Amino acid sequence: MAPKPPRFYFSLRSPYSWFAYRDLTERYPDVAAASRWIPFWEPDAATSAALDEADVRLPIVAMSRAKNFYILQDTRRMAQARGWTMTWPIDRDPVWEVPHLAYLAADDAGRGREFVDRVYRARWQEGRDIVDRQTIGAIGDELRVAGLADAADDPDLRRRGVACLTESFHDGLFGVPFFAQARNRFFGHDRLTAFASAVRGEPFAGEPAAWTDLTAVPAFSAAGADAGPAGGCG
Secondary structure, three states, X not given: OOOOOOEEEEOOOOHHHHHHHHHHHHHOHHHHHHOEEEEOOOXXXXXXXXXXXXXXXXXXXXXXXXXXXXXXXXXXXXXXHHOOOOOOOOOOOOOOHHHHHHHHHHHHOOOHHHHHHHHHHHHHOOOOOOOOHHHHHHHHHHHOOOOHHHHHHOHHHHHHHHHHHHHHHHOOOOOOOEEEEOOEEEEOHHHHHHHXXXXXXXXXXXXXXXXXXXXXXXXXXXXXXXXOOHHHOO
């Protein structure tokens, strides 16, 4: 049996996955190209029922208020240190299958990674609602991929989405972003260098120096933020 390729588990909901996506594609494009990109999200009732039938229990837990406030501050600090603009959208009763199953459809059309880039930009830089089908449909129009707005209604995409979440369970995922290479596992955007070294077969020399003096970056208000990323861990 051929070995599994490296895996990059990402969530379009997660700001830390957004950091990992940008760092991966900008600093390690060869590793990005060599990896399978697998979406992870907090499932709705239908997906949860399918996972229950497969005896899959995802590590999703409620986030404390204190941790939520910390993540709001931390992500803004990290974005400013990189010189990136960032907004926090408001998520009301989100169905995360809408963007994540649309990714699978876009990937089928050869535009998956462009879709990820566009959705991350819409969410974290433009403050748009990525669980709104009109938003996903508009992004599909930009990419010239039809049917993305209704991807969550497609039974085959639903089945494949369950397979993605099941694979994450068997890979030992407990939060996002998460990376897997052979028997090696790496959690968090700050373990990206270690993942890249493993994929390249190079010795790990340590994470790069901090981007800037983060102590100089101010905090910001938590008003309008959502309840926190799936899994309570980024």
